[in-house]
Amino acid sequence: MSPVLDPFGRLQLGGVSLAELVGEVGTPTYVYDVDAMAAGARELVAAFGDAPHLVAYAVKANTAGRVIRAMAGEGCGADVVSGAELRVALGCGIAPDRVVYSGVAKTDEELDEAIGCGPRGICAVQVESLEEIGRVEARARAASRRARVGIRVNPSLDLKGLTHASIATGHDEAKFGVPRVDFVRAVERIEASPHLELVGIGSHLGSQFMGEGQHLEAARMLFDFVRTMRGGGGAKSLAFVSVGGGFGVDYTGELADPLRPADFVTAVRTEQRGAGLDGLALVVEPGRSLVAPHAVLLAQVIQTKVAAVARWLMIDAGMNDLMRPALYQARHRIVPLVGAASGPAAVPWRVVGPVCESSDDFGEHLLPSDAPDAVAILDAGAYGYTMANRYNGRQLPVEAFLSGGRLVSSTRREPVDGWVADRLSAGC
């Protein structure tokens, strides 16, 4: 659940007062409501009813072991994009059979890990180009295995205005996916190889779509492909169709009735039934929608700076902790830990971090004119910690995990000394 104010005006997440938590875990700290994340996954899995399916949680959104284990506990598999993510997913108890692996330039070592794990390799290596098919085949031959592959098709949709350009992937200019016009050639190549088994086709359009229209269009294309392939006597081993992830999150908090991940599934399932393809498993790869809303990034105010042009609120979390605003102009709501953000005493503050970049800027927010001691950056559970870095020699943020109405664990804040020693010894 998103944070709520308790009767005393203190911000709470997962039943825990964030103002009290700051004293325990320090800042900057990501705080995750793991129970709420699990509940979202449960709701999504339930939306499939008895239909064959795989909810492959896109671990890139939030790679914390506790979060992935919670997803696995609700019946999710994993969508990974690197050998390291694959290892984390497997280490969290997700069976190889429930892992799909996308990525435009997987290395040979990564392919070997994916093809070689478990009795039959992972559920599907999702190839993203004709060229990759030959590489997967070579690695499968070397391992004396038959690799299960899916084709990630780029559906060439016009996605302008539907999401930010930097996170749209299912269009002509993107590096992702087998171009739609090459789909038949991809199928032929895979089906001609004794080392490959075509088990799925799919598409991933990008992230943060607020309506389901583009997913339905892509799904129709995929279902048409399946019917054409089957009409020609092919695709005998095809087991699934994937419509990827990308289900959006209401970062404004203002939408009366935002679509939920289950709504996307229900819409696509209707299309699938209409196409007469009920027997195929439907795969979805949600990341953001399962984890973003159930987390905050806690930061303390270091100082203010009031000038003619702006009132800056300078906090101890920066673009190295949460890159999304600097990377693609994302806007997260920012609220004080105690008291309401708006009200008669609220004024616009430009909230910025300490990093030496003008893009280290979280935007203008209404906050009390008496600067708060600490703030929470909302909806920070996806693509937050996973993109954090040590630019300017900054420490990585801490992650704190809430469950059952209490803090159950947190990571260690690594002292800055390690970075200093590493840099001092670099090249020496």
Ligand SMILES: Cc1ncc(COP(=O)(O)O)c(C=O)c1O
């Ligand atoms: C192949 C693939 N699937 C799923 C996702 C998850 O997208 P989202 O977090 O928007 O659901 C991504 C994100 O980049 C992806 O690349």
